[in-house]
Amino acid sequence: MPALSEIKREWWKEAIVYQIYPRSFQDSNGDGIGDIRGIINRLDYIASLGVDVIWLNPVYDSPNDDNGYDIADYRQIMTEFGDMNDFDELLAGMHARGLKLVMDLVVNHSSDEHYWFQQSRQSRDNPYRDYYHWWPAEKGTPPRRWSYFDKESNAWAYDAQTDAYYLHYFSEKQPDLNWENPKLRAEIYDMMHFWFRKGIDGFRMDVITFISKHDGYPEFEEKYQGQHMIDIYAQGPRLHEYLQEMHHEVLQHYDIMTVAEGPGTKPDNVMKLVDERRGELNMNYHFDHQGIGVGERYIINEDFQNLVEFKRVLTEWDEVFSEHGWNTIYLGNHDFPRMVTRWANDSPKWRATASKMLTTFLLSMRGTPYYYMGDEIGMSNIKFDRIDHYKDLMTINWHHLTQAEGGDLNEFIESHKITARDNARTPIQWDSSEHAGFTTGTPWLPVNPNYTMVNVAAQEQDSQSELNFFRKMASLRKQSMTLIYGDYQCLFADHEHAYVYTRTLDDEQLIVLLNFSEQSVALELPMAVKDSALINNYDHVDIDGKTVTLKPYQALILNTLA
Numbered sequence: 001m002p003a004l005s006e007i008k009r010e011w012w013k014e015a016i017v018y019q020i021y022p023r024s025f026q027d028s029n030g031d032g033i034g035d036i037r038g039i040i041n042r043l044d045y046i047a048s049l050g051v052d053v054i055w056l057n058p059v060y061d062s063p064n065d066d067n068g069y070d071i072a073d074y075r076q077i078m079t080e081f082g083d084m085n086d087f088d089e090l091l092a093g094m095h096a097r098g099l100k101l102v103m104d105l106v107v108n109h110s111s112d113e114h115y116w117f118q119q120s121r122q123s124r125d126n127p128y129r130d131y132y133h134w135w136p137a138e139k140g141t142p143p144r145r146w147s148y149f150d151k152e153s154n155a156w157a158y159d160a161q162t163d164a165y166y167l168h169y170f171s172e173k174q175p176d177l178n179w180e181n182p183k184l185r186a187e188i189y190d191m192m193h194f195w196f197r198k199g200i201d202g203f204r205m206d207v208i209t210f211i212s213k214h215d216g217y218p219e220f221e222e223k224y225q226g227q228h229m230i231d232i233y234a235q236g237p238r239l240h241e242y243l244q245e246m247h248h249e250v251l252q253h254y255d256i257m258t259v260a261e262g263p264g265t266k267p268d269n270v271m272k273l274v275d276e277r278r279g280e281l282n283m284n285y286h287f288d289h290q291g292i293g294v295g296e297r298y299i300i301n302e303d304f305q306n307l308v309e310f311k312r313v314l315t316e317w318d319e320v321f322s323e324h325g326w327n328t329i330y331l332g333n334h335d336f337p338r339m340v341t342r343w344a345n346d347s348p349k350w351r352a353t354a355s356k357m358l359t360t361f362l363l364s365m366r367g368t369p370y371y372y373m374g375d376e377i378g379m380s381n382i383k384f385d386r387i388d389h390y391k392d393l394m395t396i397n398w399h400h401l402t403q404a405e406g407g408d409l410n411e412f413i414e415s416h417k418i419t420a421r422d423n424a425r426t427p428i429q430w431d432s433s434e435h436a437g438f439t440t441g442t443p444w445l446p447v448n449p450n451y452t453m454v455n456v457a458a459q460e461q462d463s464q465s466e467l468n469f470f471r472k473m474a475s476l477r478k479q480s481m482t483l484i485y486g487d488y489q490c491l492f493a494d495h496e497h498a499y500v501y502t503r504t505l506d507d508e509q510l511i512v513l514l515n516f517s518e519q520s521v522a523l524e525l526p527m528a529v530k531d532s533a534l535i536n537n538y539d540h541v542d543i544d545g546k547t548v549t550l551k552p553y554q555a556l557i558l559n560t561l562a
């Protein structure tokens, strides 16, 4: 186990990342859509949380087929969000408060309204033709490719103008960029320099594992059909060559952080992305825990809160980085449901306690925590009961597909109350006024009706609130090299209700005890512990000798006497 003096310290390993989905954070002009001015107005709140880095979802010019993940101009700000002056003011305001800004880099695909695509589809000999992937119709139907958002799951769209199909792993309005073309790569690197010269502090790279496509678009084996194609999409033959080139051309010139969104990354391939000796990216986030108990089209089964499996996955991922690379920890983001609904209990009785328990987990693991806005006040899923309440094209299209196949729509709606992305996209609940203080207009997505009880203003007044618990936990992590760098060991791996682990660095050992259930749990520990808790979401610690009894959803961090 390395001593602190042997560990390569980095600011991004010691940071807490707070994610802002701008559409839902704060509206400032009454159009019902969050905007950059709204974030500027809330900067003091963000700084008060004790976080270090803000990851901002895309704010670039976009027709919003996929809420900004379909970019029409990489160097302009979306009108709904403001303009470049607002952006510059936001960045300066963050830096003035010691906050860093990480932007989204969405370069697997652009919008079909991007100038490059508008040109590309004009004619087969247009200079931009090779900026995208085309399959001429005279070659017949293209080999099967699965699409996340297409109404028929088909990633090839026919375009009559040039009698050819173009590739889109996401929606028809998100054509995949052709990284095989060096001119396209040069354009992207140039655009990255543009943002770094403005002073941003890093990029979160959207589905970056998909950028290299297989030469000649071969048919994939049967086992990779449907959603399983994700695994092979992530294994494009030139992925690492491109990332090393990007590192050489751009990343190495700045003191910044990078994190891959890594669908298809697994413990046995992730090191290629993040081993610092290879010069690619700093971090990656995987989907393995999010997939527990969740099947095709996000239909859940009884395993979706299987804690033993959850611990197994997270422990396996921790081991990968024991010598090189660095892990990430997250439970939710704009693509997943609210953490308290997904992983614990959002009933009025337990929501607050369970949220604090999950906050303790996120901020006490080894790896940079990515914390999603609103989780600090324990926001929970809105649970729409009708498809026409949803705005997310993924949910809408999957519902359409299920209907077309004569599938079980009731099961679909029930599952999506737990899993759908819109659950995490409802507006932040600032106070108990109309629309939770998010907007004076009509919010683009409804506010969760629990805002009258669950909101920032109420929690500011309450020293025991989820919000103030978050601040306390964030400050503990910042002060504790053991929580940041300490070795991680999972205890009671087979226990169905408790997640217990030690974090050890030099001569300090902490033990984190988390009860993921509604029942009390007694645990006989292998070592003696101090009874004064560093963190506790109850006001009492029940210790008898080496036996600690945890109340429902209790979270404790104690010093051991080992």
Ligand code: NOJ
Binding pocket: 066, 069, 106, 170, 206, 207, 261, 334, 335
């Ligand atoms: C991942 C993003 O997080 C998600 O919101 C988006 O829909 C897809 N990539 C496509 O860009």
